[in-house]
Amino acid sequence: MRAPRSGVRLFAIAAVLAIVATACGSDSGDGSNASGDGACTPSDTPVLTFAAYSTPREVYGKIISAFQSKWKEEHDGQQVIFQESYGGSTTQAQNIVNGFEADIVALSLAPDVDYIVDAGLITHDWTTAPDEGMVSTSVVVLDVREGNPKGFQDFDDIAASGVGVLTPDPASSGGARWNIVSIYGAAMHGYAGVAEGDEAGAQSLLTGVFKNVVALDKSARDSIKNFEAGNGDVAITYENEVLTAREAGLPDEAVYPPSSVLIANPAAIVDVNVDKHCVRDVAESFVDYLHTDEAKEYYRTVGFLRPTDIAAAAAGDEEMGFPPIEDLWAVEDFGGWDALDEKLFSDAGIFTQAFADAS
Amino acid sequence: MASAAHTVQRKRVLRAPTATRLRHWTLRGAAITYLVAMIVVPVAAIISKGFAGGLDTFREAMASAGAWEAIRLTLVTSALAAITNAIFGTMLAYVLVRYRFRGRGLLSAIVDLPFAIPTLVTGVMLVAIYGPNTPIGKAFGSVGIQLMFSQLAVLLALCVVTLPFVVRTVQPVLLELDTAEEEAAQVLGASAWKTFRAVVMPAIRPAIAAGALLAFARGLGEFGSIVFVSGNIEGRTKTAPYFIFQLTNQFKPDQAAAVATLLFAISFALVLVTSRLVRTERKEAKA
Secondary structure, three states, X not given: OOOOOOHHHHHHHHHHHHHHHHHHHOXXXXXXXXXXXXXXXXXXXXXXXXXXXXXXXXXXXXXXXXXXXXHHHXXXXXXXXXXXXXXXXXXXXHHXXXXXXXXXXXXXXHHHHHHHHHOOOOOOOHHHOHHHHEEEEEEEEXXXXXXXXXXXXXXXXXXXXXXXXXXXXXXXXXXXXXXXXXXXXXXHOOOOOOOOOOHHHHHHXXXXXXXXXXXXXXXXXXXXXXXXXXXXXXXXXXXXXHXXXXXXXXXOEEEOXXXXXXXXXXXXEOHHHHHXXXXXXXXXXXXXXXXXXXXXXXXXXXXXXXXXXXXXXXXXXXXXOEOOOOEEEOHHHHOHHHHHXXXXXXOOOHHHHHHHHHO | OHHHHHHHHHHHHHXXXXXXXXXXXXXXXXXXXXXXXXXXXXXXXXXXXXXXXXOHXXXXXXXXXXXXXXXXXXXXXXXXXXXXXHHHHHHHHHHHHHOOOOOHHHHHXXXXXXXXXXXXXXXXXHHHHHOOOOHHHHHHHHOOOOOOOOHHHHHHHHHHHOHHHHHHHHHHHHHHOOHHHHHHHHHOOOOHHHHHHHHHHHHHHHHHHHHHHHHHHHHHHOOHHHHHHOOOEOOOOOOHHHHHHHHHHOOOHHHHHHHHHHHHHHHHHHXXXXXXXXXXXXXXXXX
C-alpha cells in the first residue's frame, strides 16, 4: 500500500505543473474595460475579437497584419491585438447571439449578419457601409474531375439521371443556400434548359439536381473534401473554393454555369460588444479598411475572391484566372434574402417542395 | 446404455484437438483481423501520411497561428478534467456503491448520459445553461468569471464528456471490496476519512488512475461540444482537435495527420506509463 510512485500521484504532479503553466502562460486579461454605458476610456492596447467564417482564414491573417502596421504608424506606435476565431458562418452567428463577444464579424452571407441584428447586438444599418456592407464576392461553379470527363456545362447536365452530386445541406449550412438560389435564379433567367420565368421548370430542375445528391455535407468545404475523397461526379460550390483547392495542389476543375448569383460576403461591427469593450473607433477603422483597395487586393490574390462591384465581378480577371460570367445577378434581383427565403425555403417554398419530391 | 455413452464421449475426445485448434484459430484470427482493420491500419495510415515528408510537415503545421497554444490548451484542460473527474468520479462511485437511497438507480443511469448524448448536444446544452446571457452566466460574469466562450468553457465541456470514465472503472472494484475491513477499521476507532484513505483508497487507486487516464485520452480528442462552447479564438480558446479540423479544411491533410500523430503519441505513452505503474502497484499491494 505504500506506493510512492503511484499513477494517481504522477497525475496529480502533472496536473499541478499544468495549472502553473496555464496560470503563467495565458489568460492575461480579456481586454474588456467596460465602464458603464456611453463614455469609456479606450485601452492603450485595444483588443479586437474577430469572428469570421472558415474559408478566408489566410486572407484575414494577411489583412489583419497589414491593418495592424497601418494603425501603428498612424497612432504613435499603438498595437492593436486581434483575437481571431474562424468557424462555420452560421455557427459563428449563433455563438455571438449566445454571448460570444465578437467585436467584428465577417460572414459568408447576409442572413447570418441579420441573425445578429435580430438579436439586438448589431444596432446600426450595416448595409449602408461602402459596397452595401459586402467585402468580397464569388460565383457558383461546378467542381468536376480533372478534364471534366462527364462534360458538364450547366445545372441541367447534373440533373440528368446517373450523376452523383455533392452539395452542402441547406438546413445546416447557410452557405448551401447560395447554391439553391443560384440554380433557381439561373432557371428563372432562362438558363439550364428552363424557359425564362418558368417557375415550375425551376422547381423540377431543383428536384432533378437534388435527386442526384449523394451527400449533403455540413459545409461547402466539407463537400469539396468529400469530392476529393472520390465521392460523386460533381460538387456544387464556389469559385474561390475550387481555386483554393487547386492552389493547394488538388486536381479540381471549375465549370462555370453561364448564369450565377453574385455570392456576397458581408462584414460589420457588433455594436453592443464594441461599446462594451470600448473599441468602437478601432473596430470601425478595421471594417473601413476592409473596403480599401489594399484589402481588396488581398481578397483577390490570397482568397481568390471577386470584387464587390457586380459589373467588375462579371467581367472576370484574366490574371487571376476568373473567367467572365455571362449572366451574373444579385439576390436583390429576386427581392433580396427575405423574399427568397419565403419563396424557396418556407414550408410551401419551391425548394422545400422540390426537395420533398426528390427524396 | 453405458457403453453407448462411453463411445460418444470417446468420439468427442478424439475429435476435440483438431476442432478446438480450428476454433481457436478462427476466433483469434477474427478478433485480430477486426482490431487491425479498425484501428491498426487507420492509425498507421495517419502516421505515414503525417511523416511521409519527415518532420517538415509537422514543423509547417506548427508554424501556423496558435498551433502550440492549441495543443497546450488541449493537454492542460484534458488533464484538469481527468483530475476533476478522478475526485468527483470516485466520490460518485463510492456513494453509488456504499449507500442505499431512493433514486440510486436513476443516479447511476444519469452517470452514463454523457456517453449517450451526442457531444454537439452537450455543447449546445452548456451554452444554454451557462452562456453569458443566462442567469447563471450573468451571475458569474458579474464577478468577472466568464463560463462560456473561454478556456474554462473547454474545461467544463471536457468534464461533462469524460465524467463516466472514473465512476465506471472504480465502481466494480468497490463492489468487490469486502466491507469487513472497513468495518474493522471503524470498530478500531478510525474516522470515516481515515478508513477511506487507509482501507478503501489503496484498493481503488489503480482503478482511479485507469479511469482518469481514459478520461484524459478522451478529452484530447473532444471536438463536437467544443465548437459551440469555446469561441475558437486562435491562441486562446482554440483546441488541438479544432486546429486539426482547420488544417484539413485548408487542404493540408498531411499536416493534420502530423498533429494528430502527436496527440495520440502522447495519449499512447501515457497509457503505457500508467499501465506499468498500475501493475507495479498491484504487485506491491499483494506483497
